[in-house]
Amino acid sequence: MKLLDLKNDGVDIQEQIKLSKYTFTKTGGAAQYLAFPKNKTELENLVQVACEEELPLTIIGNASNLIIRDGGIDGLVIILTKMNQISVKGNKVVAQAGARIIDTAFTAAKAGLSGLEFAAGIPGSIGGAVFMNAGAYGGETQNAVDTVTVLTRASEFKTYTNQEMEFSYRHSLVQENGDIVVAATFALKPGKKLEILAQMDYLNALRRYKQPLEYPSCGSVFKRPKGHFVGPMIIKAGLQGKQIGGAQDSTKHAGFIVNKGGATATDYLNLIHYIQKVIKEKYDIDLHTEVRIIGKK
Numbered sequence: 001m002k003l004l005d006l007k008n009d010g011v012d013i014q015e016q017i018k019l020s021k022y023t024f025t026k027t028g029g030a031a032q033y034l035a036f037p038k039n040k041t042e043l044e045n046l047v048q049v050a051c052e053e054e055l056p057l058t059i060i061g062n063a064s065n066l067i068i069r070d071g072g073i074d075g076l077v078i079i080l081t082k083m084n085q086i087s088v089k090g091n092k093v094v095a096q097a098g099a100r101i102i103d104t105a106f107t108a109a110k111a112g113l114s115g116l117e118f119a120a121g122i123p124g125s126i127g128g129a130v131f132m133n134a135g136a137y138g139g140e141t142q143n144a145v146d147t148v149t150v151l152t153r154a155s156e157f158k159t160y161t162n163q164e165m166e167f168s169y170r171h172s173l174v175q176e177n178g179d180i181v182v183a184a185t186f187a188l189k190p191g192k193k194l195e196i197l198a199q200m201d202y203l204n205a206l207r208r209y210k211q212p213l214e215y216p217s218c219g220s221v222f223k224r225p226k227g228h229f230v231g232p233m234i235i236k237a238g239l240q241g242k243q244i245g246g247a248q249d250s251t252k253h254a255g256f257i258v259n260k261g262g263a264t265a266t267d268y269l270n271l272i273h274y275i276q277k278v279i280k281e282k283y284d285i286d287l288h289t290e291v292r293i294i295g296k297k
Helices: 004-006 041-053 103-111 126-132 192-212 230-236 264-284
Strands: 010-019 032-035 059-061 066-068 072-081 086-090 091-095 145-151 155-163 179-185 217-220 247-249 256-260 292-296
Touching: 004 010, 004 032, 004 230, 010 145, 041 059, 041 072, 041 145, 059 217, 086 103, 091 103, 103 126, 103 192, 126 179, 230 264, 247 264, 256 292
Parallel strands: 032 072, 059 072, 066 292
Antiparallel strands: 010 032, 086 091, 091 179, 145 155, 145 179, 217 256, 247 256
16 A cells, blocks of 8 residues: 555645645645545554655644744654544543644533633644643643543554553653554543633633734743743843744743744744753753754754
8 A cells, every 4th residue: 555545545645735834833844745634544544654655754733832844844744633523421522633622622611521621722632732741721631631542653553541641741651652642532520511611711811811822823932940930031031022033032922932924943943042042041941842843954
């Protein structure tokens, strides 16, 4: 079986497509091959073909906390956003990897299930949220996950428990072993629908007030160093508003870097490195990126 065979069988496979069409920063080079599987079978076949043809394989969700370098990505890039089904089973919500975590949180809320309120404004996919152990406003993905179904690079489906996922701050097992998140099951608690929705509306209002949603961005750029907050540290260092090319450290939230117009991934990376350099010089603190950075220079 080859990629062309899968394409002839109806799998959405494209060639030399600019990934800036899909990233939240509106930057990034081209994918050699880009595929959008609609189900587990198509995903499994794509992974098998990539292995057989010795193609590098890259998995992308909603591309919200991601920077793809301007050189693009060789091999096969798989975007999972067409695998987006969400279902409610008792006190559990099952969501495929390509479903938005926002949609999953609202599905839970409408079913009177509490535990995903923190995710009401996170723009990423379920797969990305699990991969990064995404969090906001005191909540993290690990707090709600019951099990995670993955596809290994050897094309084997497995299910991990919460404990087996080895969650920690912005980390999970699948970052280490290369498994592909296929779906996640969330164990939630019964609550009052209107109260859950009100809490989500409140958190989204905070987000609109504090975050630069009017510009393309990759969300929060840096991990929080122990004992410090990144935004105030950047402000104190005089870096808020610093701009390189079209990329600017946001004047609204210093922990975000926004595309003010015409930014490239290289602009983003140069600004990230500059901020890291200055913070290290001023405070002897190493800032590590939360945003995932992939692709060729």
